[in-house]
Amino acid sequence: MTARDREELLNDRYGDQPKPKQMIWNDHVERLLAHRSVRNFLSEPLPEGALETLVAAAQSASASSNLHQWSVVAVSDPEIKAQLAELSYSGSVGSKATYINEAPVVLLWVADTSRNHEISTNGGGSTEVYDYLDAFLMASIDTALAAQNAATAAESIGLGVCFLGVMRNQSAKVAELIGLPKYAYVTFGMCIGIPDPVRPSGVRPRPRQDVVLHHNSYNSERPTGWLEDYEKAFLQFRELLGMKQKTWAGSVRFATTMPYMDGRENLRDAVEERGYLLR
Amino acid sequence: MTARDREELLNDRYGDQPKPKQMIWNDHVERLLAHRSVRNFLSEPLPEGALETLVAAAQSASASSNLHQWSVVAVSDPEIKAQLAELSYSGSVGSKATYINEAPVVLLWVADTSRNHEISTNGGGSTEVYDYLDAFLMASIDTALAAQNAATAAESIGLGVCFLGVMRNQSAKVAELIGLPKYAYVTFGMCIGIPDPVRPSGVRPRPRQDVVLHHNSYNSERPTGWLEDYEKAFLQFRELLGMKQKTWAGSVRFATTMPYMDGRENLRDAVEERGYLLR
Numbered sequence: 001m002t003a004r005d006r007e008e009l010l011n012d013r014y015g016d017q018p019k020p021k022q023m024i025w026n027d028h029v030e031r032l033l034a035h036r037s038v039r040n041f042l043s044e045p046l047p048e049g050a051l052e053t054l055v056a057a058a059q060s061a062s063a064s065s066n067l068h069q070w071s072v073v074a075v076s077d078p079e080i081k082a083q084l085a086e087l088s089y090s091g092s093v094g095s096k097a098t099y100i101n102e103a104p105v106v107l108l109w110v111a112d113t114s115r116n117h118e119i120s121t122n123g124g125g126s127t128e129v130y131d132y133l134d135a136f137l138m139a140s141i142d143t144a145l146a147a148q149n150a151a152t153a154a155e156s157i158g159l160g161v162c163f164l165g166v167m168r169n170q171s172a173k174v175a176e177l178i179g180l181p182k183y184a185y186v187t188f189g190m191c192i193g194i195p196d197p198v199r200p201s202g203v204r205p206r207p208r209q210d211v212v213l214h215h216n217s218y219n220s221e222r223p224t225g226w227l228e229d230y231e232k233a234f235l236q237f238r239e240l241l242g243m244k245q246k247t248w249a250g251s252v253r254f255a256t257t258m259p260y261m262d263g264r265e266n267l268r269d270a271v272e273e274r275g276y277l278l279r
Numbered sequence: 280m281t282a283r284d285r286e287e288l289l290n291d292r293y294g295d296q297p298k299p300k301q302m303i304w305n306d307h308v309e310r311l312l313a314h315r316s317v318r319n320f321l322s323e324p325l326p327e328g329a330l331e332t333l334v335a336a337a338q339s340a341s342a343s344s345n346l347h348q349w350s351v352v353a354v355s356d357p358e359i360k361a362q363l364a365e366l367s368y369s370g371s372v373g374s375k376a377t378y379i380n381e382a383p384v385v386l387l388w389v390a391d392t393s394r395n396h397e398i399s400t401n402g403g404g405s406t407e408v409y410d411y412l413d414a415f416l417m418a419s420i421d422t423a424l425a426a427q428n429a430a431t432a433a434e435s436i437g438l439g440v441c442f443l444g445v446m447r448n449q450s451a452k453v454a455e456l457i458g459l460p461k462y463a464y465v466t467f468g469m470c471i472g473i474p475d476p477v478r479p480s481g482v483r484p485r486p487r488q489d490v491v492l493h494h495n496s497y498n499s500e501r502p503t504g505w506l507e508d509y510e511k512a513f514l515q516f517r518e519l520l521g522m523k524q525k526t527w528a529g530s531v532r533f534a535t536t537m538p539y540m541d542g543r544e545n546l547r548d549a550v551e552e553r554g555y556l557l558r
Contacts, residue, residue: 013339020335022328028310028435032336032428049301055492056299057311059485060292061427062442065534066483066527073493080495115490115501119528120535127535133550133557134447134543140416141467144423145442148340149311152431156307163341163424168413178496188420204345206338211394213334214352216359217457222394248345249398255344256399256406264413268558271412278412278557279547 001030009033012203015233020209031156036203038160039099041193045076046105050157054107054192057153058146069139070146070187071112073178076105080177084108084189087173088166090263097166103191108167108174109147111139114183117275130183136276143187154192160201164189169263171270182275202241205233280309288312291482294512299488310435315482317439318378320472324355325384329436333386333471336432337425348418349425349466350391352457355384359456363387363468366452367445369542376445382470387446387453388426390418393462396554409462415555422466433471439480443468448542450549461554481520484512 001009010019013033023029051074058072075081081101088097100106113130120127129135151161167174167189174186195201207230210223227249234248254260271278280288289298292312302308330353337351354360360380367376379385392409399406408414430440446453446468453465474480486509489502506528513527533539550557 010335013335020328020331022331023335024326024328024332024436026435027306029332029336029432031307032432033339035339035341037341047303049299049303051492052299052301052488053303053308055488056289056292056302057308059488059491060312060314062314062316062430062440063483063485064442064444065530065539067531067534068486068491071491071493071497073495073497075495077495110497112491114499116531116535119506119531123528123532125532125535126537128537129535129540132540132544133547134540137416137419137447137466137546138444140420141423141444144420145427148424148427149431151341152428153308153311156305157303161341163343165343165417165420168416178493179499180497181499184497187416204342206342207347209331209334209338212338212347212350212391213330214350214457216352216354216356218350218352218389218459218463220393220458220460227398249402251344252346252395252398253402253404255346256395256404256408258405258407260344261408261411261413265411265558267416268412279544 006030013206014208015205015236017208017229017233032152034203035155036201037162038195038201039162039191040196040199040201041102041104041160042196044104044194046159046192050159053157054150054153058150061145061149064138064142067116069111069113069116070143071110071184073108073110074105075108081106083177084174087170087177088164090169094262097164100191103193105192107190107192108178108186109143109188109190110180110184111143111187112184113139114181117183130275131277131279133278136271136278140187147190151190158194159192160195162191164191168267171267172273175274185271185274202237205237285309292485293487294484294515296487296508296512311431313482314434315480316441317474317480318441318470319475319478319480320381320383320439321475323383323473325438325471326436329438332436333429333432337429340424340428343417343421346395348390348392348395349422350389350463352387352389353384354387360385362456363453366449366456367443369448373541376443378470382472384471386469386471387457387465388422388467388469389459389463390422390466391463392418393460396462409554410556410558412557415550415557419466426469430469437473438471439474441470443470447546450546451552454553464550464553481516484516
């Protein structure tokens with residue numbers, strides 16, 4: 001990649017906001033910075049070996065106490081995908097994630113302590129930790145670390161991905177659909193496939209680094225003008241993609257209202273049903 | 280990398296267990312598979328630009344609804360690091376993570392909805408979603424996705440990392456130490472630095488892929504002999520590194536008892552105090 005290409009990557013990511021003054025560039029960093037979510041796929045299946053490659057990358061992520069607390073269900077059956085698309089939306093606002101049908105494979109990333117629960121139970125041991133929030137959170141975090149590695153591996157072999165938080169909107173039904181045992185829940189999904197070159201997606205801008213990066217302690221005074229600067233970058237991105245104009249702050253305000261949740265307000269009940277008491 | 284090197288990567292990751300039959304290799308996949316946690320560091324500071332590079336990579340990860348719900352506090356002050364090392368252990372079992380002091384920088388990854396809470400509050404809007412489990416979980420997941428990208432970027436520029444789940448053992452005190460506002464909590468930490476070549480670490484083996492990978496629905500019947508096979512790989516790894524012999528199932532059984540939690544049983548109270556009601 002040329003210096004100009006790298007500058008372009010930073011322009012895509014930060015727009016006209018202040019950019020990192022010094023970067024250490026290599027192929028890996030370039031690849032990570034070039035990420036964009038993909039929702040438009042060709043109908044071709046995944047290349048041979050792709051799934052194994054993604055899972056090997058996922059398994060190579062750090063694992064809390066080496067406990068291996070996740071699983072992944074690769075859904076390629078069109079009927080199950082159609083049901084997942086239905087379950088992506090409960091009807092309050094937004095719309096169904098119909099691009100789930102377009103993706104040749106949907107990965108359902110499962111925080112999965114059922115294996116270890118079995119091991120402890122079979123050994124006559126305690127399983128009390130699963131009553132606590134931390135056990136649920138730890139498995140969820142490990143699932144996310146694994147999934148992000150899979151996403152990076154996927155993009156490196158020419159695939160595109162899109163995370164599906166909406167797989168928690170009707171969490172109980174998604175778990176039932178794929179036959180999850182207790183002590184396991186779908187943390188999120190991921191569409192995966194070959195990006196359709198005629199319907200490309202864009203790189204979404206992020207706030208400038210000093211909004212998220214703090215030194216030695218948290219600085220509650222936000223950088224002057226950060227929100228206005230970010231709104232400009234956000235607007236430019238939407239213009240470029242021909243999207244309806246709105247402010248980022250407006251979308252934040254919407255995301256803190258109940259209609260945004262579209263069923264996710266029932267997640268607590270759903271995971272308790274799965275065995276996690278979240279004490 | 281030669282075919283032999285790649286074979287070696289799979290041998291490190293899976294030992295004598297069945298290995299993925301077909302992989303799609305490239306530099307990125309090799310880099311991901313070569314991950315190992317590093318706890319022994321040189322005393323040198325991070326190279327110029329390293330932190331900016333890691334944060335740019337982290338910001339490039341997918342973000343739920345483009346909400347930017349994390350922050351990262353880079354701790355390089357030796358006194359604060361010493362306090363974090365103290366707070367890594369409440370005294371039940373295990374020991375302090377003294378390697379925190381060795382790392383030139385400890386990153387504290389913060390699930391941070393405080394910015395958006397301010398935006399909604401200032402706009403006179405609702406903030407009810409923060410009363411629900413999903414809002415807490417979503418921010419935690421996004422934090423993990425970002426952190427994993429930072430880890431990948433770090434390793435690509437010759438640094439080593441180690442995740443610190445123990446930063447949740449005394450969650451309330453860690454939050455206080457770095458002056459976190461409400462609606463923010465430290466999800467985990469990450470040691471980062473130049474690995475000490477005279478005290479290298481090993482690649483931890485994982486269970487064979489068919490233990491974690493399912494097709495179209497979850498198969499509750501585990502692959503025959505998977506645990507015995509994994510125990511062999513686990514034992515070999517520990518022998519190679521001159522570690523005390525124990526079984527993996529034994530460590531799982533320990534990790535499901537209360538002494539393992541070492542303070543993390545109080546996480547629920549700590550995050551409620553931070554504003555997350557987890558309804």
